Amino acid sequence: MSRGCFGLRMEKNDRMFLVMLAFFAILCMSRFYDHALYFHPASFPVLQSYSMVVLVTTAYYVVLFMFYAVCVGKVLGVNKKLMYYLVVFCSVFTFPMFLQANYFGTMDVYACFFTLMGVCLVILERGEWIVSLLGFVSACICPMFVFSGGCLLIVFLFYKGCKKEKKKYGCIGLLLGVAEAMGFLISYFRGSLSMDVQVTVSLRNFVLMVILMSPYLLMAVTCFKCFFRDVPRKMKIAYMMILVGGIPSVAMYALRGDFARTVFYVFAYYVVVLLTLMAMRDEKAEIGLLILKGEILRWVPIPAVVVVYPFLFMTLWISGAHELIVETVLGQ
Amino acid sequence: MTMNEKENRNFFVLLGVFAIVCVLRYYDHFIVSVNTTVFAFSYKLGFISRGLSGTALRVLNVLFPYDFMSYDGIGLVSKVVTILFFVILFVFYATCLKKCVKEVHQNARCLIFFLSIFAFPMFLSAENFGRLDVYLLIIVILSCILVLYEKFEWFIVPLSVVAMLIHPGYVFMDINILLVLLLYKILVGSEKKRKKYIALFAVTFFAVSALFLYFEFFSHPQGLNVYEEVVATAKSLSDNGQNYHDHLINHDILGEDVFWAEWDWHIVNFIEFPIFVVLFSPYIYLVGRFYWNLIQKEQERMKKGAYIIIALGAGTILPEMILKTDYGRYMFAILFYYIACVLILLALGDEGATMQVKGLMRYLRNHMTLSIFLIMYAFLFVPFRDFHISDVLEEFYDMIIVHLPYRAL
Structure with a gap:
């Protein structure tokens, strides 16, 4: 075992895991990358150039790996295995999403990049003040970040504040809120507040997809319900904030009809929440996941299926117009 | 209902759901x-x-008040046959689970699921939906089931003849599973039944060889x-x-030789195949390790011989790989062969195979980081196509042939 920088404990298995994950990511790129850049509303034209998009997508992958390394390095031995599965599950959504033609080069990739950086800083408890700056830049580039990554960062700062009982986190949270609002307003006055909506999945497809994904709702309930047992009121509020933090982005994209993004944000938000809580060694998250693991082992004959099942749909199915479920069920 | 039966039932429910989702996800309607x-x-x-x-389709056209001699008619037949393939595959899985010893049930289930990742989507994509391979696979699986149950075994001869009449590629791509099973029975089975299996093997082999030679050299006079x-x-x-x-x-x-006419596709194969071998190397390593240990650790001469034959049995596909271009189909045939053979050995209660499967699963459990990816990784390759092995390989081909020269310019 080696104790690397920022107090991360990287074991031999962790390094091997990350190497395999990197190999898998490269293959995902070759499988899902469409070599096509469509038009997406951007605050600055340079953000839409092909080279810039390739660069920032690469940077997104790098930061994603940094986030995974932080999560894996922060958990203790007994929870490593759980963390591996969570990381792989998160990758099912995060690896292919921004490679598919409809979402390659969207401003979301910038927002995700900054959000993951912010989450890493919050977990490592280093330079947390920078989070507000990241929030400001994100909101300027992708105003809708305020409803997705912005919420995630704010709820985690709130959670930290409740857990550590330090005013510092309250101040950073407040500053982040102000920074996001400023970024949002700047975008508004610059006239770049148009929402990027990709209607690739119809409502009928979405309903069928929700049905097919419904077992995960059951799993989420199994995992999250123990968060509210035997905890002080303050922490109950913190957990409640974390749970409702995913609603704005999901509701926003669902109402505008971008159901592919809706599915992505539902899963990405709550899986990142679990990863972050595990990395912060939150007892309730550990217990919740252990209970969930027990239930999965009890009911699912091949437990790995739970992790790989959504991979069937990402992203070709949720985005590929010619392979939609409705064509199968109702004909073309 | 025992615990094991309950687990098997749950497993088949899961597999059924997986099959339905595969149909929804991969069926191309073309x-x-x-x-x-x-x-x-x-x-x-x-x-x-x-x-x-084609003859059967014409007969159906005469017998039923539906225009089978049309694109929609072929579509209908293909749908029915694909459903039949799923049913036969499930019967095969159930037979293997029923026949193998209880202690390896969990391992067999893992193998079955892994095989299904490739088998379920195979004949749903546009390239392979309605392809004659699905008929051949149904026949060979059915023949194996008959041999495993040791009932109506003589049916495998007419079944093999029918398969040859459907597609002569049966000789290279599918019959190997049946022939190695019969050879295993000859070499390892009881004295009493040996003669029966020798006769079965000889008649089947002779029938398919004769038909193959006839179709290849004498069937194009007019x-x-x-x-x-x-x-x-x-x-x-x-x-x-x-x-x-x-x-x-x-x-x-x-009766023309189309080797040079298909040269462009051979180029695709030359580029994609080595990359496929590299990308698929974790699975190749595991299968190689399994068969190597199986052969090495066996003391009995006859059994060792049977294992060597099984390990080399996929070699029948080599002529196809040299002369023809549909590497996606061939890679699937090889993969199906090796996993189906392990399942058949388990169903036959072979001690060596049982030990090796246990050892392999122990190895995977000890290398947990590897095992997580082994299932996940497989999803990147499916469905296998025809001359392009799979989409991921096609992307590599494009990168080498299309994008790199373009970028350089």
């Missing part, structure tokens, strides 16, 4: 011209290669006379009334 053109061949043109399916008729029928069966597969007609009706 039949490519190679799979419609083949139905233009019939015994009306003489005793020709791949004539049975090719030129019927060429126009075949092309016209093939066009009428296609999706737009215009498409037909000229290579298929040139090969099977005119």
